[in-house]
Amino acid sequence: DADVTQTPRNRITKTGKRIMLECSQTKGHDRMYWYRQDPGLGLRLIYYSFDVKDINKGEISDGYSVSRQAQAKFSLSLESAIPNQTALYFCATSAGTSGSDSTDTQYFGPGTRLTVL
Amino acid sequence: QKEVEQDPGPLSVPEGAIVSLNCTYSNSAFQYFMWYRQYSRKGPELLMYTYSSGNKEDGRFTAQVDKSSKYISLFIRDSQPSDSATYLCAMSALTGGFKTIFGAGTRLFVKA
Numbered sequence: 001d002a003d004v005t006q007t008p009r010n011r012i013t014k015t016g017k018r019i020m021l022e023c024s025q026t027k028g029h030d031r032m033y034w035y036r037q038d039p040g041l042g043l044r045l046i047y048y049s050f051d052v053k054d055i056n057k058g059e060i061s062d063g064y065s066v067s068r069q070a071q072a073k074f075s076l077s078l079e080s081a082i083p084n085q086t087a088l089y090f091c092a093t094s095a096g097t098s099g100s101d102s103t104d105t106q107y108f109g110p111g112t113r114l115t116v117l
Numbered sequence: 118q119k120e121v122e123q124d125p126g127p128l129s130v131p132e133g134a135i136v137s138l139n140c141t142y143s144n145s146a147f148q149y150f151m152w153y154r155q156y157s158r159k160g161p162e163l164l165m166y167t168y169s170s171g172n173k174e175d176g177r178f179t180a181q182v183d184k185s186s187k188y189i190s191l192f193i194r195d196s197q198p199s200d201s202a203t204y205l206c207a208m209s210a211l212t213g214g215f216k217t218i219f220g221a222g223t224r225l226f227v228k229a
Contacts, residue, residue, distance in 0.1 A: 004160070035219075040125055042205065042221035043161070090160055104209060105151070106217065108160030 003027045004109035006091050012115045019078040021112050023091030031094040032074040033106065034058075034066060036087040043090065049074055050096070081116040088113055120144050123206055123220030132229050136193040140206035140220045143187065147208035147218075150182050152191045155203045155222065164204070165191070196227045 004025045013019055023032065034046040035058075045058030047066040055066060063085060065077045078085055092106040123140045130136055138152075149168055153161035167173045170184045179192040189208075193200055206220040 040221055042123070043219040045217075092160075104149075104217070105163050105166065106207075108162065110160050111158075 004091060004093055004107055006089075006109040006112050008112060009110065010113045012117065013081055014117050015082055017081050017116075019081050019114065021076045021089055021091075021114070023074045023076070023109060025072050025091075025093045025107075025109075027093050027095075027107060028071075029093035029095045029107075030071065031096055031104070032068065033092040033094070034064075034074070034076045035090045035092065036060070036085075037090060037111075038087050046076065078114075078116075081114075083116045086114060086116045118143060121206065121208060121218045121220045124223055125221050127224040127226055129226040129228060130196055132196060132198060132227055134196050134227070136196050136200070136225060136227075138191040138193075138204050138206075138223050138225070140189050140208075141187055142189070142208055142218075144208075144210065144218075145184075145187070146210035146216070149209040150180070150189050151207040151209070152178075152180055153205045153207060153219075155205060157202075161205055196225075198227050198229045201225055201227050 007022045030051050033048045035043040037043050044060050046064050049055050049068045067075050089112045091109040094104045094106045121142045151166040152164045154164045155161040165180045167180045167182050170182050173180045177194045181190040203222040203224045205222040210216040
C-alpha cells in the first residue's frame, strides 16, 4: 500500500462549491504539507502542519483552509471554489530534522487533479 | 525575482546522451539541495540530495552544488527513455524556521 494516499484522485466541480481533499499517511511522520502544482510555476506551498496542534500558512493560502484531524490525516478545503483553483494538488509528509534524516525529505502522495468550471 | 530559477524546458535528447539539468538560487541560507523526479500523473519522488557544496554520485546520476555561484546541477549519464520525466530541484534552509522551495521543474524527454 502507498505510504501517502490522497482522495479523490480526480474531481470536477463548479464555481462556488465547497470541496475537500483528503490526505492520509502511514509513514508515522509528524509534518504534513499541501501544495498545488501549475504548469510553469512548480510546486507552491498552501499550508503546512508540524504536528496535530500546529497549522501554518504557506505561500498561497488565500481561498483555502486545512484541518489536521490526527497525526496521519490532513485535509484541504476550498470553501468556495473558483476556476483559478484548477490545478494538481499534492499532499506531502516529512519526519522533521531531529531524527536520522536531517534533510527533512518530503514524501509526496499521487496527487488530486481538480477542475473548477 | 524567484528564489529558485529552473528552466522548464522541454529538453529532448537521444538515448545515451549526457543530460545536464540546472537551477540557480538567490538565498544563501539554503543548506540542503535536492532533486526530485516526477513521472506523468505521479507525485514527485526524491532522487538525490546533497548538503552544502560538492558532488554526490549515485549510479548514473551526479548532483553538484556550487554555493559560491548559487548554482546546482544534476547530470544523468547514459540517459534512458525511462528517465523521461520532470525533474524538480528543491532547497531547504533548516534554520530560522521551515523553508523549502521548489523549482518549476524541467521536463526531459529521452528518445529511443
